[in-house]
Amino acid sequence: MSADRLVVIGGDAAGMSAAAQARRLRAASDLAITVLEQGPEVSYSACGIPYWVGGQVPDRDRLIARTPSQFAAQQIDVRTGTRAEAIDLDAGTVRTSAGETLGYDSLVVATGGRPLRPPVPGLDAEGVHGVHRLADGADIRAAIAAGARRVVVLGGGYIGLEMADVLHQRGLSVTVVLADPLPMGQLDADMGERVCKAMGDMGIDVQPNQPVREIETDADGVVRAVRTDAGSYPCDLVVLGLGMGPEVALAREAGLRLGETGAVEVDRSQRSRSHPEVFAAGDCAQTFSRITGEAQYVPLGTHANKQGRVAGSVIGGRAAHFAGVLGTAVTTVGGLEIGRTGLCTSQAEQAGYDFRSETIEGTTRAGYYPGAEQIAVKLITEHGSGLLLGAQIVGGAGSGKRIDILATAIWAGMTAEEFAGSDISYAPPFSPTYDPVLVAARVVSRVEQG
Amino acid sequence: MSADRLVVIGGDAAGMSAAAQARRLRAASDLAITVLEQGPEVSYSACGIPYWVGGQVPDRDRLIARTPSQFAAQQIDVRTGTRAEAIDLDAGTVRTSAGETLGYDSLVVATGGRPLRPPVPGLDAEGVHGVHRLADGADIRAAIAAGARRVVVLGGGYIGLEMADVLHQRGLSVTVVLADPLPMGQLDADMGERVCKAMGDMGIDVQPNQPVREIETDADGVVRAVRTDAGSYPCDLVVLGLGMGPEVALAREAGLRLGETGAVEVDRSQRSRSHPEVFAAGDCAQTFSRITGEAQYVPLGTHANKQGRVAGSVIGGRAAHFAGVLGTAVTTVGGLEIGRTGLCTSQAEQAGYDFRSETIEGTTRAGYYPGAEQIAVKLITEHGSGLLLGAQIVGGAGSGKRIDILATAIWAGMTAEEFAGSDISYAPPFSPTYDPVLVAARVVSRVEQG
Numbered sequence: 092m093s094a095d096r097l098v099v100i101g102g103d104a105a106g107m108s109a110a111a112q113a114r115r116l117r118a119a120s121d122l123a124i125t126v127l128e129q130g131p132e133v134s135y136s137a138c139g140i141p142y143w144v145g146g147q148v149p150d151r152d153r154l155i156a157r158t159p160s161q162f163a164a165q166q167i168d169v170r171t172g173t174r175a176e177a178i179d180l181d182a183g184t185v186r187t188s189a190g191e192t193l194g195y196d197s198l199v200v201a202t203g204g205r206p207l208r209p210p211v212p213g214l215d216a217e218g219v220h221g222v223h224r225l226a227d228g229a230d231i232r233a234a235i236a237a238g239a240r241r242v243v244v245l246g247g248g249y250i251g252l253e254m255a256d257v258l259h260q261r262g263l264s265v266t267v268v269l270a271d272p273l274p275m276g277q278l279d280a281d282m283g284e285r286v287c288k289a290m291g292d293m294g295i296d297v298q299p300n301q302p303v304r305e306i307e308t309d310a311d312g313v314v315r316a317v318r319t320d321a322g323s324y325p326c327d328l329v330v331l332g333l334g335m336g337p338e339v340a341l342a343r344e345a346g347l348r349l350g351e352t353g354a355v356e357v358d359r360s361q362r363s364r365s366h367p368e369v370f371a372a373g374d375c376a377q378t379f380s381r382i383t384g385e386a387q388y389v390p391l392g393t394h395a396n397k398q399g400r401v402a403g404s405v406i407g408g409r410a411a412h413f414a415g416v417l418g419t420a421v422t423t424v425g426g427l428e429i430g431r432t433g434l435c436t437s438q439a440e441q442a443g444y445d446f447r448s449e450t451i452e453g454t455t456r457a458g459y460y461p462g463a464e465q466i467a468v469k470l471i472t473e474h475g476s477g478l479l480l481g482a483q484i485v486g487g488a489g490s491g492k493r494i495d496i497l498a499t500a501i502w503a504g505m506t507a508e509e510f511a512g513s514d515i516s517y518a519p520p521f522s523p524t525y526d527p528v529l530v531a532a533r534v535v536s537r538v539e540q541g
Numbered sequence: 542m543s544a545d546r547l548v549v550i551g552g553d554a555a556g557m558s559a560a561a562q563a564r565r566l567r568a569a570s571d572l573a574i575t576v577l578e579q580g581p582e583v584s585y586s587a588c589g590i591p592y593w594v595g596g597q598v599p600d601r602d603r604l605i606a607r608t609p610s611q612f613a614a615q616q617i618d619v620r621t622g623t624r625a626e627a628i629d630l631d632a633g634t635v636r637t638s639a640g641e642t643l644g645y646d647s648l649v650v651a652t653g654g655r656p657l658r659p660p661v662p663g664l665d666a667e668g669v670h671g672v673h674r675l676a677d678g679a680d681i682r683a684a685i686a687a688g689a690r691r692v693v694v695l696g697g698g699y700i701g702l703e704m705a706d707v708l709h710q711r712g713l714s715v716t717v718v719l720a721d722p723l724p725m726g727q728l729d730a731d732m733g734e735r736v737c738k739a740m741g742d743m744g745i746d747v748q749p750n751q752p753v754r755e756i757e758t759d760a761d762g763v764v765r766a767v768r769t770d771a772g773s774y775p776c777d778l779v780v781l782g783l784g785m786g787p788e789v790a791l792a793r794e795a796g797l798r799l800g801e802t803g804a805v806e807v808d809r810s811q812r813s814r815s816h817p818e819v820f821a822a823g824d825c826a827q828t829f830s831r832i833t834g835e836a837q838y839v840p841l842g843t844h845a846n847k848q849g850r851v852a853g854s855v856i857g858g859r860a861a862h863f864a865g866v867l868g869t870a871v872t873t874v875g876g877l878e879i880g881r882t883g884l885c886t887s888q889a890e891q892a893g894y895d896f897r898s899e900t901i902e903g904t905t906r907a908g909y910y911p912g913a914e915q916i917a918v919k920l921i922t923e924h925g926s927g928l929l930l931g932a933q934i935v936g937g938a939g940s941g942k943r944i945d946i947l948a949t950a951i952w953a954g955m956t957a958e959e960f961a962g963s964d965i966s967y968a969p970p971f972s973p974t975y976d977p978v979l980v981a982a983r984v985v986s987r988v989e990q991g
Contacts, residue, residue, distance in 0.1 A: 104974070136907065136909070136969065136974075138907075138967070138968060138969055138974075139907060139909060139910070139969045142909075142910060142969055142970070147910060147911050147970075148909050148910065148911075148969075153908075153909035154909060249968070253968075381964065391967070392967060392974050393964070393965070393966075393967045393974060393975070394964075396974055396975065397962065413962070414959075414962040414963070415964075416964050417964040418964070419964040419965060419966045420966055420967075420968070421966035421967070421968050421971050422968050423968070423970055423971075430966055432964070432966070457586065457588075457589060458603075459586070459589060459592075459598050459603035459604060460589070460592060460597060460598065461597050461598075489942070491966070491968075491971055492939070492942065492943070492966065492971055492972070493942070493945075494966050495943075495946045495965045495966055495976070495978075496945045496946055496949050498963065498964055498965060498966065499946050499949040499950050499953070499955075499960070499963060499965070500949050500953065502955075502959075502960075502963040502964060503949070503950065503953030503954075503955055503959075504953075505949075505952075505953055509864075509952075509953075510949070510952075512847065512863075512864040513864070513948065513949060513952040514831065514843070514844075514865075514866050514867040514868070514869040514882065514948055514952060515843070515869060515945045515948060515949070516843075516869045516870055516871035516880055516882070516941070516942065516944050516945055516948065517588070517841070517842060517843045517870075517871070518588060518699070518703075518870070518871050518872050518873070518941075519586065519588055519589045519592055519598075520592070520873055521871050521873075521941055521942055522942070524554070524586075524588075524842050524843060524846055525843075525846065526945070528945075
């Protein structure tokens, strides 16, 4: 009996997690695994690119977790520089840019995401860069080395903020142009304002409420400025920080069903809703809210890893389910730490919740201990039940990772009152007697008690 | 109608929380509140004393959260320098060192704890100090100012470690003498060994398995050395770090029922089991394990605050219950961060669990990000159900507070597998893609899956 054949399209977090997990459960004699990756590397950290540009990470190769030869040692056949050109779902084959046609018994589509691009003239100008592939990082580094002094970052999501931060640290003059009133649309306005103010205080020029109209170029097609209705911002470098969309051209052409978010629709085992022998995972796949059950698109490396692992487990013969997302995230800009999880107020509103919210201010350590920093914690609860729906944190060093305490409480389905009574650690170098996350829970549950 | 009378004995965390919460719920016209405090201050941070000794906190007054006059503004009559000499439970009165007899309708016993003292000769010598009252901190600071160079710390619990750390930082030669094989008896041996090694590496002399036999003194009754069966350790200062016991002399003499731990036995509303008009809270009160329900004695400021608040709520007319303890704690020694929560393996064994445990090693940030530190995470689960029973963390900066993520998962009654799928934040400056706490959960749940 010949081995089953698994083909994986895309060799980053989701694809390689699927391949590695399937291999753990099934030997090469039982399952042949081929991974097609159009780029030169697999398993690289896209999330690390800002810090390579910023110089915190000195060496590009440090962003590469594992190499094709390491996978080869596990009998996973990784083909870099090889595009999947087309999927024939009826025949069960994938045609590659190398001219081969590979048959599969199981297929994992892990084509990832792509940086969102505003539909404006000039976006293909020289000097406009996404932050997606290692090559993007190399291009931005090269632009800085060649003397770039002024950068416009389009958008204020995680990548936008991180790039603004590291480019500012490298001494560039940074302008962040936002279509929205505030950066970090994943936060409520009161928390976004704290981020916006901190960015201004550190010398980053934030221009809100200005959808970009044009990337102006010089005669050689090199970027010269970003134009909005309010003005023109001269620059020699433009970074796209507008977020990511699913890369689904291949899936769509093949006829895989896409969901309402535009990403590949899958069940909780990451199986395609239309073709159960096909799995999708990571930034190309639709997922769902742990809280509401509704379809969501949340392109983050953590989910990509876990979803890939679920697909690999199922292909490997072990039942597995992805348990949903809270949209937990953490980032930092200029020393300010920002975390969020669950529903923000606009999401709670959209989902039809009657909710309450409270924001408290505290310190990260005992007030008398050196290095105690300001921290603001916002909690959103369902009115009546007191169920925790969402949390946001903005503060100094030590603030950001506290979001995980709240993410765990929300994941477990705790009420604010239950959480307020919980046994969180205390010592003066680590927190006040009542950690700010507990204070927030107590305050918001008091609203319920009247 | 005259006001009800609440008397509180002890003006630290538990007592003042009870008083403040009762006042929030009942006006002075309805409830008269008197607090008796034998010392000169109320509401001070005993946990901060090591850092005042170490110089991180420059000013003693910074350890005092609130003053008697601040409480007076809330119409809480705080009498410092006033001991409760006796409680007459039948008459409902307290006799004070000022010669008064105060009647009460409700009484809160919050007499706190006292440093444990080994039953050896010489313990009353000049130069032997607990770390309990602000006066203890002042005495130790005075000893250092007067030229103390060599200190023996007896015991390796939180206070012992913290004192060893700050005294070492101040340039004293520090020997820690342990009756046990390892410091931090609240940790399993494999984790305690990591702490012990780090202490040795930083130049603290750890002498394990040596119960102290005598405090040797000179002709003037001043400490000269600590003697064990293995040797004599010369010193000019001895610090007691053997942990705390309940201060229950007053309660015992009055006839309040004590529990199996020796502390005052209370129900979940902090009411005395023998006298329901009397409440006990904080380091003098017995509490119970959230996991097993069994009686425990866990003297920590976090519990004292919450228990005091529960008593104050009930006295204020609002139902409230203390929800138990996990024994969550965090500390640091020489930059090493240590956290623990729930059952350690010896406690799981005693409680009759069939359990599994796994320890993993990882980094606090993405491996390529500057400042990534080593972190070890140990998880203990119930075999079969996979229920999380306990967790321990030892590692570099950023490790300690991660214990709260696990404390929350245990508090909520999650299994390792459920927790392994949860949505914890990731960004390179904050964690690897899979946070070490998730890796530990995955590894220990894999043991269950075989």
